[in-house]
Amino acid sequence: MTEVSDLEAKHASKMAKKKAARDKIMAGKSGEKGLIIVHTGPGKGKSSSGFGMILRCIAHEMPCAVVQFIKGAWDTGERRLIETHFSDLCQFHAMGEGFTWETQDRARDIAAAQAGWAKAKELILNPEIRFVLLDEINIALRYDYLDIAEVVRFLVEEKPPLTHVVLTGRNAKDELIEIADLVTEMTLVKHPFRSGIKGQKGVEF
Template identity: 45%
Template sequence: MKSRDKRQGLVLVNTGEGKGKSSSAFGVVFRAAGWGMKVCVIQYIKGQWQTGEQKAAARFDNIEWHALGDGFTWDTKNPQQDIKTSREIWEISKQKILSEEFDVVLLDEINYCCGYNWISGQEIADFIRRQKPPWLHLILTGRNAAPEVISCAHTVTEMTMIKHAYEQEIKAEQGIEF
């Protein structure tokens, strides 16, 4: 593994209306863990239900996992609680990034929080530019990535939906979508 003093920490953003934003990020998480890097996954939206990714990550001793969200916030009945939860998760995220304990941090679904104006894109971008350790790889996923976040990223991928099983009344399948 490349030492931190020789590593260029990248900021990756996976956004767009299509599927695969988090799945792509989890691929990077497992790749980094396979190389012995210490990884932290922080999930903003997904609640306490189990996913295959979380079950797989439990097999690694170098992946720390935090599913902290209140669930699917687009169905929210309490937007004030969602804002409060998102702000609390953002504070935890900053602590983990600044701890210097991790080589890779994934902020899964944080872009939704920007899209809902719960955390400003400018606040996230300013933190990345001013405080993220230069060797740390940071991944941000979710629809509606803020322009400010996009501008400070090294790599931005927009997922475009062409066709989805849900449109054919096929529900989420275990092992494929969770």
């Protein structure tokens, strides 16, 4: 019994020290800022994380919006859920027509990306919207369907101070990473696709 009590006392003391250190750190954090957030890397979870944030916004009754740049042609679970149940809080704009190897038409891909970016700017500048997810915009930037300099300039100079913007997709440009407040790179360790398993409902879409 004494041994258990000693372990509990040591644990309590250790946690008390951690809490004191954490409280000290948090005491110096008081500002709020609209963040530029980038989810990139070869691993799964970039869009999923972005939509998780969208659901948080909805739960807080915080007006938000989604612009999908590539996967706009897909019938996804997140799109069904948002459009069916939460369209009053979250605008959903599916602007893409599929991956570039599906359309096989560069001019059409560029036109779709440009239309998506125009809608994105409109939503970001809307004072009623606090959070905007630009899903797979990094792919449009990677293929130069959009001008990275224009995207960076807009985010730095015109984005409202308290509006959050999340940009997802592989191969995020260095210029975007440089201006971002939060960058997460998803690392691929293992994926079922490599074992011959196709995308699953509820996991991939």
